[in-house]
Amino acid sequence: MDNRKTPKLDKRQAVDTSLRLLNEVGLDGLTLRAIARELNVQAPALYWHFKNKRELLDEMATEMSRRMFAQGRLPEDAGWQERLLAANRSLRAALLRYRDGAKVFSGSRFTGTEHAVHMEETLRALVDAGFTPGQAVRATTTAYFFTLGFVTEEQGVEPLPGERREGFDIEERAARLADFPLSAAAGADLFQDYEEGFEEGLRLVVAGIGARYGIS
Template sequence: MSTERRAPLDRRRVADTALKLLNEVGLEGLTLRAIAKELDVKAPALYWHFKDKQALLDEMATEMYRRMVAGTPLGPDDSWRERLLKANRGLRSALLGYRDGAKVFSGSRFTGLEHAEQMEDTLRLFTAAGFTLAQAVRATSTTYLFTLGFVTEEQGVQPLPGERREGYDVEERARLMADFPLSAAAGAEIFDDYDRHFEEGLALVVAGIGMRYGIP
């Protein structure tokens, strides 16, 4: 009989296992039963920690956020533009680390207050730069929504870096749309080189915020 003791089952261990499994099966295949099997427990054991799948997704998003913050150093001397660029690059990088990462993050509710510290710091930075609180909220939420939407579409084509879904061959698309030459040529600008397109899009949003509120 083995005397090896397993780590106690807690919310963080379940979320960590779920995130690992997510890369294998995607959001649709991520069931409480599958997670329980991975943990070598019965599914009802998970309901002591999570009342349903959405509660688990909330904890998974929170754990993703913890890891994102740990990997995205934000400096106290950042300008508001630098803060937006750093934070959203970090967010995209974190979401791309998981299959369907953007879908898991979207609409989830953080289970703790870890996000409040970074949010408070960012809002303080923005208001010190001349934004009203309402403008600061609008600026940060708009760039966040851009990044979340961008990665959602990106992962619809490339679920994980280096992996591409069937049906997104740019040359085949151009052949099928030969009667619409501009639309055909646009395929490479839509479905390829996501790193460059993200940076261009984020720069457009940040420049627009500065122009809208007249803050350099």
């Protein structure tokens, strides 16, 4: 008779393994069964910590945010524009560390409260600059949604930095759309130089927020 006990499964270990496996198989391939196999446990063992894959994704997104926030904080006197720019640059960098990182993050519910420290600082900076609390929320979420959407599209072309999906050859696309010269030329801006495109887009969003609310 085999009296060996099932190894105790640590929740943090399961999340760390899931994030590592995500880079190998992507979101579609990240199943509870695959994670259990990687951990050398039976799949039901995961259900002690996660009722379903959605709960696992929430924990993964929470851990991604923890790692992002661990990179450091801005000085207390940083202005609202600086905070929005820095926060969304950090968010993009964090998402790009994982295959399908933006899809994991999008719509997730953070299970901790660490993110609230940074959220409070950013909202406070905007309110102190003259935004109403509601305007501050709208401003921060607009920039956040831009970043999530941008990285989702970016990872659709380059799942990981330096890895490019087939079907996004700029010259082939331009030849195929030769009858639509502006659309053909747009490919050079749409499907490459993502760093430059993100930076320009983010600055447009931040400038638009300031213009909309009349706050510099």
